[in-house]
Amino acid sequence: MSPERFIDLVRVEQESLRRFLLALCGGDESLADDIAQDALVRAYVASGSFIGLSKFSTWLFRIAYNCYVDYHRKPRLETVSSESQQALSIPATDETDSGFKHQRLYQALESLPEKEKASLVLHYFEDRSIKEISSILDIPQGTVKYYLSAGRNHLKSILQ
Amino acid sequence: MKNKDIESILRDSRPQVQDNPAFLLEVQQKMRAVEGIKNEVDRQRRYGRTALILALVSGLIVGAVTMSLAYLYPIDPSAINDSIISDIRVIVESYKQYLLLPIAGCAIALGLILGRHKAFI
Numbered sequence: 001m002s003p004e005r006f007i008d009l010v011r012v013e014q015e016s017l018r019r020f021l022l023a024l025c026g027g028d029e030s031l032a033d034d035i036a037q038d039a040l041v042r043a044y045v046a047s048g049s050f051i052g053l054s055k056f057s058t059w060l061f062r063i064a065y066n067c068y069v070d071y072h073r074k075p076r077l078e079t080v081s082s083e084s085q086q087a088l089s090i091p092a093t094d095e096t097d098s099g100f101k102h103q104r105l106y107q108a109l110e111s112l113p114e115k116e117k118a119s120l121v122l123h124y125f126e127d128r129s130i131k132e133i134s135s136i137l138d139i140p141q142g143t144v145k146y147y148l149s150a151g152r153n154h155l156k157s158i159l160q
Numbered sequence: 161m162k163n164k165d166i167e168s169i170l171r172d173s174r175p176q177v178q179d180n181p182a183f184l185l186e187v188q189q190k191m192r193a194v195e196g197i198k199n200e201v202d203r204q205r206r207y208g209r210t211a212l213i214l215a216l217v218s219g220l221i222v223g224a225v226t227m228s229l230a231y232l233y234p235i236d237p238s239a240i241n242d243s244i245i246s247d248i249r250v251i252v253e254s255y256k257q258y259l260l261l262p263i264a265g266c267a268i269a270l271g272l273i274l275g276r277h278k279a280f281i
Contacts, residue, residue: 003188003191006186006191007184007188007191010184010187011184014183014184015177017175018180018183019174019175019177021173022175022177029174029177029178033180033183036183037183037186037187037190040187040190041187041191041194044191044194045194050220055243062180067209102173105173106171106173106175115191120170124167124170124171124174125170125173125174125175152163152167155170156163156164156166159166160170
């Protein structure tokens with residue numbers, strides 16, 4: 001794949017990719033952008049092996065999710081409480097009550113297991129189908145449905 | 161709270177990504193850096209392969225010439241004067257039947273390399 005073609009495809013996907021990682025990173029925009037860039041460089045290096053079995057965006061999201069998982073596997077100095085602080089920094093679309101509700105939701109999302117959180121983010125923020133989520137997270141479709149259901153139940157119990 | 165409520169809260173809470181024009185520029189810079197590294201690695205690999213092929217071809221030619229000379233112009237070892245070159249000639253004369261082995265080795269290695277990496281030649 002030529003660099004120009006790759007950049008054209010990335011230009012279409014970048015907003016969605018950054019938003020996905022922003023939600024996964026609990027609102028830390030600079031971290032989300034760092035992971036997104038890392039993912040895009042990895043995707044570019046591996047672009048020769050992309051043979052079109054899945055959509056380019058699905059392939060890209062899968063790499064991005066793996067980069068995010070790799071990042072979180074590395075030992076870090078930050079404490080868990082700093083992640084909660086990051087969750088508060090997500091810009092809400094509205095002020096007042098609505099903004100507060102969003103911040104509570106993002107904090108609740110932060111407390112969910114990784115795959116539940118990723119399934120919810122992909123399904124509700126990025127409008128991805130079960131099949132696409134299954135391909136991105138590399139899990140069976142039935143498991144995605146389970147994660148979505150469990151994630152909704154967890155969110156319900158946290159937000160009530 | 162019902163499932164529908166949670167779903168509508170989630171759908172209404174999509175995070176907003178701030179526009180960052182530098183993002184794609186940084187990606188392009190990193191891609192150029194990756195391209196540079198890939199080109200350098202390819203160049204060194206090609207250089208190493210060329211050097212290896214030249215060494216094998218040289219070995220093949222020198223071996224073939226030495227063997228031909230040894231068979232075309234046989235010498236009597238007892239009639240040779242004492243010097244380094246004469247010693248070498250004596251060794252070649254004594255073991256000329258085994259010269260075929262390194263030559264065959266060079267030829268086989270060359271054949272394998274050329275067969276596997278046609279694109280680089």
